[in-house]
Amino acid sequence: MKKYVFYPGCVIPTEQYAYELSIREIFPLLDIKLIDLKNFSCCGEPMKSVNQMLTISLSTRNIAIAEAENLDIFAPCPMCHLAMSECKRVLDSDEKMKERINSFLADENLKYEGKSQIVSIIDVLYDAVGLQKISELVKKPLKDVKVAVHYGCHLIRPSEIGRPDNSENPQKIEEILKVLGAKPAYYPEKLDCCGGLLTSNLPESALTKTGQKLQAVQQQGFDAFVDVCPWCHRQYDSKQIKAGETVAAKLEVPVFYLTQLIGLALGVNKEKLGLEFNLSPVDKLKIG
Amino acid sequence: MRRIGVFVCHCGINIAQNVDVEALTKYASHLNGVVVSKNYKYMCSDVGANLIKDAIKEHKLDGIVVASCSPRMHEHTFREVVTVGGINPYRLEIVNIREHCSWAHNDREKATEKAKSLIRSGVAKAKLLEPLQSSTIKVNPDALVIGAGIAGIQASLDLANEGFKVYLIEKEPSIGGRMSQLDKTFPTLDCSSCILTPKMMEVANHPNITLHTYSEVASIEGSIGNYTIKVKKKPRYVDLLKCTGCGDCFTACRLKGRIPNEFDMGMSKRGAAYIPFPQAVPLKALIDDKNCLFLTRGKCGDKPACAEACQQKVINFDQKEETIDLKVGAIIVTTGYDLLNTESLYEYGYALSPDVITTLELERLISSSGPTKGEILRPSNQQKPKSVTFILCVGSRDETQCTWCCRIGCMSALKHIYLLREKLGDIEINICYTDIRSYGKGYEEFYRKIREHKANMFRGRPSEVRNMGEYQKIDIFDTTTNKLFEIKTDLIVLVPELVPRSNAAHFARLMHLTQSGDGFFLEAHPKLRPMDTFVNGIFIAGCCQGPKDIQDTVSQASGAASRAACILSKKELQIDPLIAYVDEEICAGCGLCVEVCPYEARVLNEKTKIAEVNAALCMGCGACVVTCPSNASIHKNFTKKQLMNMIDDIM
Amino acid sequence: MSDEKKSLASNSKHGSVLVIGGGIAGIQSALDLADSGFKVYLVESKPSIGGVMPQLDKTFPTNDCAMCILAPKLVSTGRHPNIELITYSDLKNIEGQLGNFLVTINKRARSVDESLCNGCGLCVENCLVRFKPQKPIKHDAKKDLSEKDLEIVDKIIQTCGKEPDSLIPVMQVINENYKYLPKSILAYIAQELEIPLSQVYHVATFYTSFSLKPRGKHTLRVCMGTACHVRGSPRVLDEIKRHLKIESGQTTNDGLFTLETVNCLGACALGPVVVVDDEYYPISSSKVEDFLKKIIKEDEQIA
Numbered sequence A: 001m002k003k004y005v006f007y008p009g010c011v012i013p014t015e016q017y018a019y020e021l022s023i024r025e026i027f028p029l030l031d032i033k034l035i036d037l038k039n040f041s042c043c044g045e046p047m048k049s050v051n052q053m054l055t056i057s058l059s060t061r062n063i064a065i066a067e068a069e070n071l072d073i074f075a076p077c078p079m080c081h082l083a084m085s086e087c088k089r090v091l092d093s094d095e096k097m098k099e100r101i102n103s104f105l106a107d108e109n110l111k112y113e114g115k116s117q118i119v120s121i122i123d124v125l126y127d128a129v130g131l132q133k134i135s136e137l138v139k140k141p142l143k144d145v146k147v148a149v150h151y152g153c154h155l156i157r158p159s160e161i162g163r164p165d166n167s168e169n170p171q172k173i174e175e176i177l178k179v180l181g182a183k184p185a186y187y188p189e190k191l192d193c194c195g196g197l198l199t200s201n202l203p204e205s206a207l208t209k210t211g212q213k214l215q216a217v218q219q220q221g222f223d224a225f226v227d228v229c230p231w232c233h234r235q236y237d238s239k240q241i242k243a244g245e246t247v248a249a250k251l252e253v254p255v256f257y258l259t260q261l262i263g264l265a266l267g268v269n270k271e272k273l274g275l276e277f278n279l280s281p282v283d284k285l286k287i288g
Numbered sequence B: 001m002r003r004i005g006v007f008v009c010h011c012g013i014n015i016a017q018n019v020d021v022e023a024l025t026k027y028a029s030h031l032n033g034v035v036v037s038k039n040y041k042y043m044c045s046d047v048g049a050n051l052i053k054d055a056i057k058e059h060k061l062d063g064i065v066v067a068s069c070s071p072r073m074h075e076h077t078f079r080e081v082v083t084v085g086g087i088n089p090y091r092l093e094i095v096n097i098r099e100h101c102s103w104a105h106n107d108r109e110k111a112t113e114k115a116k117s118l119i120r121s122g123v124a125k126a127k128l129l130e131p132l133q134s135s136t137i138k139v140n141p142d143a144l145v146i147g148a149g150i151a152g153i154q155a156s157l158d159l160a161n162e163g164f165k166v167y168l169i170e171k172e173p174s175i176g177g178r179m180s181q182l183d184k185t186f187p188t189l190d191c192s193s194c195i196l197t198p199k200m201m202e203v204a205n206h207p208n209i210t211l212h213t214y215s216e217v218a219s220i221e222g223s224i225g226n227y228t229i230k231v232k233k234k235p236r237y238v239d240l241l242k243c244t245g246c247g248d249c250f251t252a253c254r255l256k257g258r259i260p261n262e263f264d265m266g267m268s269k270r271g272a273a274y275i276p277f278p279q280a281v282p283l284k285a286l287i288d289d290k291n292c293l294f295l296t297r298g299k300c301g302d303k304p305a306c307a308e309a310c311q312q313k314v315i316n317f318d319q320k321e322e323t324i325d326l327k328v329g330a331i332i333v334t335t336g337y338d339l340l341n342t343e344s345l346y347e348y349g350y351a352l353s354p355d356v357i358t359t360l361e362l363e364r365l366i367s368s369s370g371p372t373k374g375e376i377l378r379p380s381n382q383q384k385p386k387s388v389t390f391i392l393c394v395g396s397r398d399e400t401q402c403t404w405c406c407r408i409g410c411m412s413a414l415k416h417i418y419l420l421r422e423k424l425g426d427i428e429i430n431i432c433y434t435d436i437r438s439y440g441k442g443y444e445e446f447y448r449k450i451r452e453h454k455a456n457m458f459r460g461r462p463s464e465v466r467n468m469g470e471y472q473k474i475d476i477f478d479t480t481t482n483k484l485f486e487i488k489t490d491l492i493v494l495v496p497e498l499v500p501r502s503n504a505a506h507f508a509r510l511m512h513l514t515q516s517g518d519g520f521f522l523e524a525h526p527k528l529r530p531m532d533t534f535v536n537g538i539f540i541a542g543c544c545q546g547p548k549d550i551q552d553t554v555s556q557a558s559g560a561a562s563r564a565a566c567i568l569s570k571k572e573l574q575i576d577p578l579i580a581y582v583d584e585e586i587c588a589g590c591g592l593c594v595e596v597c598p599y600e601a602r603v604l605n606e607k608t609k610i611a612e613v614n615a616a617l618c619m620g621c622g623a624c625v626v627t628c629p630s631n632a633s634i635h636k637n638f639t640k641k642q643l644m645n646m647i648d649d650i651m
Numbered sequence C: 001m002s003d004e005k006k007s008l009a010s011n012s013k014h015g016s017v018l019v020i021g022g023g024i025a026g027i028q029s030a031l032d033l034a035d036s037g038f039k040v041y042l043v044e045s046k047p048s049i050g051g052v053m054p055q056l057d058k059t060f061p062t063n064d065c066a067m068c069i070l071a072p073k074l075v076s077t078g079r080h081p082n083i084e085l086i087t088y089s090d091l092k093n094i095e096g097q098l099g100n101f102l103v104t105i106n107k108r109a110r111s112v113d114e115s116l117c118n119g120c121g122l123c124v125e126n127c128l129v130r131f132k133p134q135k136p137i138k139h140d141a142k143k144d145l146s147e148k149d150l151e152i153v154d155k156i157i158q159t160c161g162k163e164p165d166s167l168i169p170v171m172q173v174i175n176e177n178y179k180y181l182p183k184s185i186l187a188y189i190a191q192e193l194e195i196p197l198s199q200v201y202h203v204a205t206f207y208t209s210f211s212l213k214p215r216g217k218h219t220l221r222v223c224m225g226t227a228c229h230v231r232g233s234p235r236v237l238d239e240i241k242r243h244l245k246i247e248s249g250q251t252t253n254d255g256l257f258t259l260e261t262v263n264c265l266g267a268c269a270l271g272p273v274v275v276v277d278d279e280y281y282p283i284s285s286s287k288v289e290d291f292l293k294k295i296i297k298e299d300e301q302i303a
Helices: A017-029 A052-067 A078-093 A095-108 A121-129 A131-137 A172-179 A203-219 A230-238 A240-246 A258-265 B021-029 B046-059 B071-085 B098-102 B108-126 B150-161 B177-181 B192-205 B248-252 B293-297 B305-309 B359-366 B409-424 B443-451 B504-511 B550-568 B592-596 B623-627 B640-650 C024-035 C066-079 C122-126 C147-160 C164-178 C183-193 C197-206 C226-230 C233-244 C285-302
Strands: A002-006 A032-036 A072-074 A146-149 A224-227 A255-257 B004-009 B034-040 B063-068 B092-096 B135-138 B143-146 B166-169 B209-212 B215-223 B226-233 B322-328 B330-333 B337-339 B356-358 B387-394 B428-433 B456-459 B465-467 B472-478 B483-489 B491-496 B498-500 B538-540 B572-575 B580-582 B602-604 B611-613 B633-635 C016-020 C039-044 C083-087 C089-097 C100-107 C218-223 C257-262 C273-276 C279-282
Touching (some): A052 A072, A078 A095, A146 A172, A203 A240, A224 A258, A230 A240, B021 B108, B071 C066, B092 B108, B150 B550, B226 B330, B330 B550, B356 B359, B387 B409, B387 B483, B428 B483, B472 B491, C024 C039, C024 C066, C039 C089, C183 C197, C218 C233, C233 C285
Parallel strands (some): A224 A255, B356 B491
Antiparallel strands (some): B226 B322, B602 B611
């Protein structure tokens, strides 16, 4: 039984409920326990380009809350994961910065010591649980489902600080899907960004990127599209229709969270995986 | 009572600025045992030398202390001076008051005091120095050249033409190396084979050169002037003397067209019985024992097809590996380079599409003896490409891959532009470059000439090569126009980094060579001894030392041959007597010194159970002296008594 | 062939080599050859071997001190029993062929006995030339004029006044005298009147009446004013050009005629008008040839 502190971030608890629902459904089956703590705040990643001190302070505070429980912190959202990983890297190498931030946290009786690891969904599934265990639990293999995998950007970059998977040729999600019985396939646009972060300044460009990738995926005959990031999922799933309008294409691509597909393969009931929150035509996929 | 002369050097201002040389001279003159003390601006000059020589005569000196720069600079020089002056050269002690004193401190007073202490200890040692005699070893006048690419070929020919006997060994079944794979060479656009094959023939026919192909070095023993090398000669399963190179065997081979051809960089296929390439030297067949049906499974149809087809009946499956012992005086290593494996650079899409190739693969396509008989055809569909894009610096000048410049990439790409225009006419040619480095003689002129051929030059590196199925797509930001371009192209040519051979580390360990940080073999000094290594008697030349073009390779090869000739032309060599020796009465035969010697210069005599020192190999590092529990290992002129005296006098 | 096969494993010298140039390349070659047992003549045109490397401070990429890494080689070269240094010398002649060259070397005189000199430096310290102040020598423009010209120009300067303001009057008289402004005289004027030469040129090139090139003996000025133009002066100009084979502004090769055009001479009734030196002549295009011949004939008569 592995225990992690669950750090939901901002987008998941306020909008992308399906991700949290599916995580909480499948983790007990994989023998993972999630601990919920109070007082978490935003990770600070969206402000990183404007005020790095703020980002680091916020992230450190969140990590310190987890450290107080002597547990590692699990952040399903790759943006939060990157913020906290980067923050940990800075504080672990810069004593002065660590002292300074800790002086802010002292008011709340919090202290960052660097004991907790920042864990991503890939780290949990691939390393902590392992492919072997997942394959043993598969009840309803996703037979012949041709899946297009979307890693997103925050999960795999920047390579210099060490990310859960390789920046140029990530394969871990494919390997997980294979033990679920699915058929993940290569497509040239695999590493393209979803465009999500352009939304505030260049909304049309954002949707263009989203739409172009979905269009390519659709043209290449994929049955499903899978992602692990709430921002990406918002683009591909929630905004699929708008994206289609932007690129003048009729998009009908079923978009799932990886954890939803895992749930389906492990025989979990469709309703419990939050599939009703998916706006893309997930019913096209005849499973579960 | 010893009569010591102390000579203090100003070294211009290098010493004199921070150390009061006059005061030093005066101080030294009062030391016990010192008869005369002088100083001069440049002790290493002729004037300084004469000063010492005259003083020896005048004051009947029997020991010299020179207070100057590091002994690594001029110890050798001063030894010669002292010898001419009439004293044994090992009665000389160099006191380093430059690197160890003047250059390391700012306070003139304190530095002078320190220099006085140093000289005091130097005099203390000088009083106890023994007059050593150097020994000599006989020199074997034969040479070994390892690697028969253009560097090895050139070095062998130079030595052989001087009259030395040369053993040339080559790992591949044919000599010629990388140059034989090229079509044309820059900047003259000479046909590579045309300028190489005459030399290959010369090597094959030279009475002074013994060629061993399909052979590798297995072990090496000995030292400069006397190396013993074991060479493993792989079996070809073909009688070398009788084989005429007719080719019947490889036409008949049942595996013909199945095995990737290494010479064509895997772009064509051969059989198990094959001849490396049409101009191979020696032009003899061989059988690949990793793939041959008969050799791996014991059965090839009814009878082995090659043996059946061979008119001369030269196929012999009973051939075994041979071991050859060679005794030589000097060795030249010319083992060449490999190209970086671009598969690991995922972003360039090498593994994702057959239409992404490397420069050597393109050379094979261009070559008329290559897989497409000189037609440039897309590997994916065997059609002529309408657009070719070069990406330079793949893996080069890259903090995450290889930091060095490959030196030949820019020029190769320019050459290829010319050749592609010649073969394909007015197609679109794009180059994505970082800089165009056209540094050599005639290179800049070549560059200007090629620019007239109107290739599109983009300054930048594409972030990704995307396989779109029918074509390849790259996005590149051109830093000269500050514009982003999307290039749709049919054929992508990667110009990868030149890296050391895959077995370079193993080979270096075998030969006791050092590798530099980039993995290439390390030269003794990049400016002064660029072909020497830290192992006396072994020299390196060509790309195994670092990436370079053919011009520089040939120059280096001739240089290495000249360096080797310096040794081989002597009947005997003098051995530096500043080495360790064994006090046989004390030695208990424990063998610890043998284990600890990094030069493998010590051996425990099985009969007498006493350690022995190979004077030629011993470098005088002192590891054995420190290790010996009985103090039986002694370093000449660095004895315990001498060193203790020095320390006492400093205190 | 058999001689080549003979083993060279001996310490004796055989054959000799000439190395021309004693920089690091020559030094290294000489050392390698000498270590192989050959006698080497190392010829260097400077008084010392070393080349450019001793002039450097540090070398890339190792930042080694250039002299520190070169000095051991210099010393070895100087002391090597197989190397004969021939410095301060040049190659004069090479004869012969591979294996048998005869080389003639020109050894310049050091004025010092090389066998005795020990490089103590006393002569260097005491050399008188060493301490003479070196001032840049200014060239006296007077030296470039002939005595006759000097007399003429001095007189002109005396008459017009030896000050900067007299520049134009002086140049006018000289132009009249010599028919142009010779370069050497302009330099002298600049020196005497204490004006920068560039200033003198500034003025000389501004006015068209000044010419920096020698003028012909006779100056032909063709009037291109309206009246003359209407009466055919362009044709006159063309004819003159054709005969003399020069363009407007140029002088004939024999130095006889300089051709110019002017805008209006105010002699419209006579048009088309050509001014020869200071005389006005009405002329038609058909009469050009005779006209020119007449001038030449007159010259001969005077001569």
